[in-house]
Amino acid sequence: MPATSPTILATSIGFDSRGRGPYDWAPGPVFDLAVELAGAPERPRLCHLGTATGDDPVRIAGVYGAFAGSRVQVSHLSLFPMPTVPDLRAHLLAQDVVWVGGGSVANLLAVWRVHGLDEVLAECWRAGVVLGGVSAGSLCWHVGGTTDSYGPDLRPVTDGLGLIPTSNGVHHDSEAQRRPLYHRLVADARSRPATPPTTAQASSTVAPNSSRPSPTGRARAPTGSSAAPTAPPWRPASSRGGSAEHRA
Numbered sequence: 195m196p197a198t199s200p201t202i203l204a205t206s207i208g209f210d211s212r213g214r215g216p217y218d219w220a221p222g223p224v225f226d227l228a229v230e231l232a233g234a235p236e237r238p239r240l241c242h243l244g245t246a247t248g249d250d251p252v253r254i255a256g257v258y259g260a261f262a263g264s265r266v267q268v269s270h271l272s273l274f275p276m277p278t279v280p281d282l283r284a285h286l287l288a289q290d291v292v293w294v295g296g297g298s299v300a301n302l303l304a305v306w307r308v309h310g311l312d313e314v315l316a317e318c319w320r321a322g323v324v325l326g327g328v329s330a331g332s333l334c335w336h337v338g339g340t341t342d343s344y345g346p347d348l349r350p351v352t353d354g355l356g357l358i359p360t361s362n363g364v365h366h367d368s369e370a371q372r373r374p375l376y377h378r379l380v381a382d383a384r385s386r387p388a389t390p391p392t393t394a395q396a397s398s399t400v401a402p403n404s405s406r407p408s409p410t411g412r413a414r415a416p417t418g419s420s421a422a423p424t425a426p427p428w429r430p431a432s433s434r435g436g437s438a439e440h441r442a
Contacts, residue, residue, distance in 0.1 A: 196290070196322025201231050202335045202357060206364050208296070208328035209260055217256035221264070221410040224326070225293075229266070229409045232290040232324045238409050241289045242270045245305050246297025246330040249274040253295065265409045273305055283314045291324045294331030299351055300343035302330055312355055319357055329364050336362040340375050348375050 209219035229238045242257045244250060249272035261268045271285060272278045279285040286292055292315070294302070306312050319325050325335060333339045338352035339362040348371045354362075361383075363376040 196233060197231050197324050198233075198322070200319045200322070200357075201324045202319065203228050203231065203324060203326035204332040204335050204358065204362060205326065205328050206332060206366075206368075208293075208331075209256070217252055217259075219256045219260040221260050221266075225266070225291075225410050226408050228291045228293070228324050228326050232322075234409075235290055237265055237267050238290045239267045239269070239288065240291040240293055241286060242268065243292065243294045243327075243331070244270065244297070245273055246295055246299060246302040248297075248301075257295075261410065273309055273311075277309065282309065282311060283317070286314055286318050287321060287323065289318070289323050291326060292318060294325075294327030294334060296327075296329030296331055298343040299330035299333045299341050299354075302334055303351075303353060303355070306334075315355065316357060325357070333362050333364050336360055339363055340372055340379070348372065350375070350379055 203224065205224055207222055207224050210222045212218045212220050225240075228240075229235070232238060240261070242254065244253050244257075247253055254270050254272070257270065258268055269285070269289075270278065271282065303312075306315070315325060326332075327334065330341075330343075333341065333351070334354055336354045336358045337356045337360060338350060338354050340348045341351040342348055343351065361376075361379070363372060366372050366376060
């Protein structure tokens with residue numbers, strides 16, 4: 195069952211670390227939420243896109259390891275040196291969740307567009323596939339934000355997919371350069387009459403229902419479903435809680 199409406203889960207969290215190595219990952223609670231938003235299928239299908247780190251095979255192996263033994267059916271789509279599936283569109287439309295890892299958002303966007311993946315992902319979104327990701331995989335769905343894709347000094351990126359028609363301040367509270375640059379960019383945008391509106395369509399986040407077993411095998415806290423209020427326009431995505439993945 196697809197999501198009941200076009201859904202994007204843009205975060206600064208993702209996999210947790212099990213502590214036995216840099217890629218010894220466990221699925222964080224955000225993946226339970228993603229599956230809930232996708233209609234809670236019995237055997238959820240999740241495709242991982244690691245384009246932002248050049249389809250690093252070690253990271254891809256970490257994703258498979260994280261979900262080993264769970265009910266999640268994991269696949270991945272790599273684009274280096276060539277696509278790993280014969281039909282990108284068919285493969286992604288068959289998923290319940292598409293999860294995009296962190297890394298270089300500038301490189302990710304460029305490579306996606308070369309392969310027409312920007313249009314395919316927009317089609318998946320409209321079809322009810324839940325799109326999600328961390329860091330660069332969160333920023334990419336928006337119009338833009340701040341990035342270290344070009345070097346250690348942060349710069350703006352403004353050519354995101356725009357499925358969410360606002361900016362996104364990933365790692366806003368955990369990296370010293372993020373907040374000042376983001377504030378300057380917001381102030382500059384507001385001073386220009388031609389700037390597109392910064393409001394986004396109303397949405398809400400529903401916590402996973404604790405009465406249903408976790409598809410990822412995580413132990414759930416004994417709390418019921420709840421809804422969180424929509425954040426105001428330009429509210430940055432917080433990175434408190436941490437993630438085993440990083441960079442945007």
